[in-house]
Amino acid sequence: MPGKILIVGFGPGSFEHITERARGAIEESEVIIGYNTYVDLIRGLLRGQEIVRTGMTEEVSRAQKAVQLAKEGKIVAVISSGDSGVYGMAGLIFEVLIEQGWREGDNPFVEVIPGISSIHSCAALLGAPIMHDACTISLSDHLTPWDVIAKRVEAAAQADFVIALYNPRSGRRTRQIVETQQILLKYRSPKTPVGLVKSAYRDRQNVIRTTLEHMLEHDIGMLTTVIIGNSSTFYHDRLMITPRGYQRKYSLDTLEQKLRPAERLRTENEPWALHAVLLEERQSIRQLADEALAIISGRPAQLMKSNAAHPSVANSAATATSAANADGNEAFFANGHMGEFPSAIFEVAIAPGVANKKFTPAQLACLADMAKEQGELEYTTAHQMILRIPTKDPEAIVAQLQSAGLLLFPIGDVVKVKACDFCDGEKHEGIPYAEELTRRLAGRKVEKELRIGFNGCAMSCYGAVNDDIGLVFRKGTFDLFLGAKTTGRNAQPGRRVAEGIPADRMMEVLETIVRDYETHAFPGERFHKYWKRVGQIAGYVYEENAPAVVAETVCGN
Structure with a gap:
């Protein structure tokens, strides 16, 4: 019969700190091998097994004896205090077996049983x-x-x-x-x-x-x-x-934490972390990125700098850091190259206008010329083109695109405003509100992409009700829809939460909703999940949609 070597760590020595598996191994064994003191410590668990006990400095002879007896078909427990793999017998048993040509799966079977180390x-x-x-x-x-x-x-x-x-x-x-x-x-x-x-x-x-x-x-x-x-x-x-360091991020004496869950892992709140050190080394790229974001968004560059590592910014066109965060550039900076930096991939969302959906031939030619062979253009469901192009000078790219009459937006986890074409401009009353909405909210960073759909009339043919926030302009007022879910088996349009909101109040309502989501959402939490979790946003209460009623057909099928 094949033998067994059970290498048992029995912990500090008290019976209550010996694991169930260690007890079982000692009871199962036919032979107990150990240092004199260790045998005495577990004497209360013995049931008449053969005992092989030796003194200090005789570890090798114990290991050799265990291997010999196990090869004879015996079940042998080699005992160590603490954990058998921490200055214990586990390593030595394997060394003796390996010297004899043993491989895993050969006779004897070996099991290492952990214990509480000193x-x-x-x-x-x-x-x-x-x-x-x-x-x-x-x-x-x-x-x-x-x-x-x-x-x-x-x-x-x-x-x-x-x-x-x-x-x-x-x-x-x-x-x-x-x-x-x-x-x-x-x-x-x-x-x-x-x-x-x-x-x-x-x-x-x-x-x-x-x-x-x-x-x-x-x-x-x-x-x-x-x-x-x-x-x-x-x-x-x-x-x-020995403190772990929680006091750096948490207020231990109050329930109100100075950092929200979404903020605790951000680079600016971990200045000691490796990614923060690399961030400082890449300051030349970051500075260009911040300036480009300021140009695109129309916001002061200093407001962007503290958020440069936030996912919604790090993935946007404005930061120009897609390639800077890639392995090649990480290695470039890690190796101490602090002079000329490699080209970053500049990404930007482009539209011919808010209501205008028509690119001119000159604009398309400009985009094609800039993309050339190394860049790429992608059309999106937000009625925008995304331009990706390697460059060391994102400011020059921004200036060239704006001179072509194009609107530029950050990409990633930001607010995206998608307006209809207002029947090719014929129903023009709502256009100023769509442009104002775009100016005030488009590109604002949030935890997860937030789409605001804007329809210029009650027909809603551009599907605003299927966006996170839907606006339907109707005779100088707005109907408001919240919480659409566009994917999955339970996809559904947004709920109409208000009708006839005066146009001069609509911007205030939207800014309140976006600010609430921006401030309190969990990392990566979509808008419809956030609204469901908190139950209320800007005074609008979340309600589950009633289940669909399936009517029987005349034919019964």
Whole structure:
């Protein structure tokens, strides 16, 4: 029969911290192999199995014996305190097997059973000292050269890791912990919190809270784990705590947060993040982008700069950063090239007018000439053309397009105004309102593309009622539709929420609706989902559409 090696980590030693799988493996096994102290710790779980127990420094013989017995068809449990894969027996078992030509799937079967490692059990007794990046370093130089260990201590100290020291001192190894303290004091305050935990969750458990400068004044031995805080770790009464950094973005003393959920991951609120560093390195491109956006949108450039990394702007024509965010340009800046920058892909939405839907031959020729072989033109359902063209000078492109009499708009997650042609200009009364709407709201950044449809008469032949916000101009007043869903099995037009809104009040109502959505929407939340979630917007209450009534036909089919 094929044998098994169950490599069991049984945690700190207390029965309540041994996992169910570890208990099952010990009960299942026919032979228990372990260090004397470990066998004694789990004696209450034994049921008469054969015991192979050895002393310290005899790990190899234990591993070899386990492999031998398993190849004879026995079920063998090799036990380690803590986790068997953290300074335990797991790696050594595999090394011995590999030396004998074993491959996964061969006899014996091997299972590694995890347990609670010392860094975790000791941290729990101290409070929450490893809430941030932490590492473990064994100070035992019996198997690892001391100069390698010292380099690891220095690297961890320099990188501000919380550090858990295993095997810190023994009867013969007394100097290593002293040198470790000296290395750490080069990078950390003498007041840095240090926790000394001996025999965690065992009968002789002892927990000491001290500091880096005083840690050697206390008893430290082989059964002690030393946890050294980082630059932000602090004591609160008897608790040792390393903050994760939530206070940078959250108000911990109030329910009202200074940043909304949609704002917390934005570049301007994470100046320490890698993407923010790269953003500064790309400042020359960003400056051009902001200026171009100001030209397109008619808004001051300084209003755009703080939002340059927002998705609705980063994907728009005005930022000219589609290529700047691509892998090639990231690598370009990451390699330190801060002079001439590569061409960015400039993207812009173009229309001949708000009501006017006719491009002149000269305008089309201008677009074709600019696109040439490297650019492209795309017609969209918003009655706009999108021009994509590589360029190092987006301002010149903007100027050339505007001189051709074209209207320019950002693309991406922005407000898009789609007006009808007003019966080719014959029903002209609503055109000034459509132009005013475009001037005030088109291109405004929002969490998800927001379409405003404008129909110049009650016929609504341009389908305004199928947009997020629909306006139908009727004898100097407006009917307002909200919340259309144009895709999916439950697609539906917007709900008519108001009739006869005076034209001079309509802009105020629309700005209130857009501002409400812009301010409170979740990241990526579409308008119809937002309205349903909040239940009311600008005083208009959300109501579910009544289910469609299916009438039986005369023929019964």
